[in-house]
Each structure stands twice: as C-alpha cells, then as structure tokens.
Amino acid sequence: EVQLVESGGGLVQPGGSLRLSCAASGFTFTDYWMIWVRQTPGKGLEWVANIRQDGNENYYLDSVRGRFTISRDNAKTSLYLQMNSLRAEDTAVYYCARPRPYYSLDVWGQGTTVTVSS
Amino acid sequence: QSALTQPPSASGSPGQSVAISCTGTSSDVGAYNYVSWYQHHPGKAPKLMIYEVSKRPSGVPDRFSGSKSGNTASLTVSGLQAEDEADYYCSSYAGSNISPVVFGGGTKLTVL
Numbered sequence: 001e002v003q004l005v006e007s008g009g010g011l012v013q014p015g016g017s018l019r020l021s022c023a024a025s026g027f028t029f030t031d032y033w034m035i036w037v038r039q040t041p042g043k044g045l046e047w048v049a050n051i052r053q054d055g056n057e058n059y060y061l062d063s064v065r066g067r068f069t070i071s072r073d074n075a076k077t078s079l080y081l082q083m084n085s086l087r088a089e090d091t092a093v094y095y096c097a098r099p100r101p102y103y104s105l106d107v108w109g110q111g112t113t114v115t116v117s118s
Numbered sequence: 119q120s121a122l123t124q125p126p127s128a129s130g131s132p133g134q135s136v137a138i139s140c141t142g143t144s145s146d147v148g149a150y151n152y153v154s155w156y157q158h159h160p161g162k163a164p165k166l167m168i169y170e171v172s173k174r175p176s177g178v179p180d181r182f183s184g185s186k187s188g189n190t191a192s193l194t195v196s197g198l199q200a201e202d203e204a205d206y207y208c209s210s211y212a213g214s215n216i217s218p219v220v221f222g223g224g225t226k227l228t229v230l
Contacts, residue, residue, distance in 0.1 A: 035219075045207055099219075103218045
C-alpha cells in the first residue's frame with residue numbers, strides 16, 4: 001500500500017523549533033520529488049517546500065525561507081522538515097505529499113499539527 | 119488570502135448536481151492545463167479527485183468531473199451522495215519547481 005505517515009508535530013513557543021518527519025512506503029521513494037504543504041486556519045492549503053529526488057535541489061515559500069529546512073533520507077525513505085524560529089502564523093496542519101508531474105498530489109499523509117503559542 | 123479563489127460553501131440535495139468554481143490568473147489556471155481538485159474529510163488525508171483539469175485517477179467515480187475556461191476551473195459533482203460532503207480544494211501548477219503549486223481556499227460542500 002502506498003502510504004505517507006507524518007509525525008513530530010506539537011505545541012511550541014514562538015521562536016522555538018520542531019522537526020517533522022514523513023515516512024514513505026509502498027513506492028519507489030527515489031523516483032519522486034517530495035513536498036510539504038500546510039493548512040492554516042482559515043487560509044486553506046499552502047505549499048511550503050519541495051525537494052528533488054537526490055536532495056540536492058529544494059525550494060521554499062518566501063515566508064519560511066531561512067527558517068525551515070527540507071531534507072530527505074532516501075535510505076530510510078523519509079522526508080523531513082526542520083522548522084526553526086517558529087511564529088504564530090506557522091500554526092497549521094502540515095502534510096507531506098507525493099507530486100505527479102506538474103504537481104497534482106496523488107498521495108498525501110494524514111497530517112501533523114503544529115501549534116505555535118505561548 | 120489564497121492564490122486561487124473558491125466559494126466558501128456550496129450545497130445540494132442527494133441526486134442533484136453542484137459545481138464549484140476556482141478562479142486564478144493568466145499565470146496559473148489560465149496558463150496551464152494542470153488544475154487539480156482534492157476532497158478532504160477533516161482528520162483524513164486529502165484525496166486527489168481530478169488532475170490535468172478533467173482526468174480522474176483510478177477509483178474516483180465518474181460523478182466527479184472537471185473543466186476549465188480561461189482563468190476559471192470548475193469541479194462538478196453529479197448525483198450527489200451523502201459521502202460527498204467534504205471540503206474541496208483546487209490547485210494549479212504555477213510554472214516551475216521554484217514555486218510549483220498554488221491552492222484555493224477550499225469549498226465546504228454540504229449535502230442537504
């Protein structure tokens with residue numbers, strides 16, 4: 001079964017850090033770019049970051065660039081999102097997803113909730 | 119504010135048809151035939167329902183159809199069923215891996 005399972009969310013104070021993980025199974029992980037998407041309260045879905053198959057190319061939403069780092073471990077078929085200097089506006093459910101060509105996302109995890117609050 | 123504009127809500131009775139719009143710009147929806155639609159039941163993983171404007175992944179009922187005209191795409195759900203009640207999001211390819219995809223704000227579909 002093709003599956004993505006996120007973990008690592010939680011409650012963190014402003015300025016704090018969290019590391020999200022996404023375990024992939026059921027498909028050839030190294031065949032795909034991977035992506036993080038978040039759903040913020042009242043704002044719908046938003047692309048956060050994406051990473052190439054070999055991990056050597058990645059891109060970020062302007063508001064998270066310099067604070068978030070996307071990475072992957074192909075040996076462990078896992079995707080990560082290191083989030084530093086967290087802000088209240090980063091509060092969201094974070095999903096990892098697998099993009100088809102032209103970024104239709106055909107596999108999603110169930111999401112992990114990040115709450116940034118004092 | 120989301121990049122693509124969707125109505126916040128839509129509704130219909132069982133058996134009826136309902137259409138949900140998704141309006142973008144000439145840089146996203148209007149530029150590419152790469153609009154997707156997702157069904158999301160809260161607490162579950164979003165599910166791809168339509169890709170490349172009108173294609174259905176395997177297993178998606180043909181009651182779900184997609185179309186596009188200019189900068190506006192539409193998802194039509196025909197023969198509404200109770201299990202269709204969910205949030206629906208559209209997305210569009212945005213041109214490159216540097217900023218690859220934009221989403222709509224979502225539409226809550228209620229089956230009356």
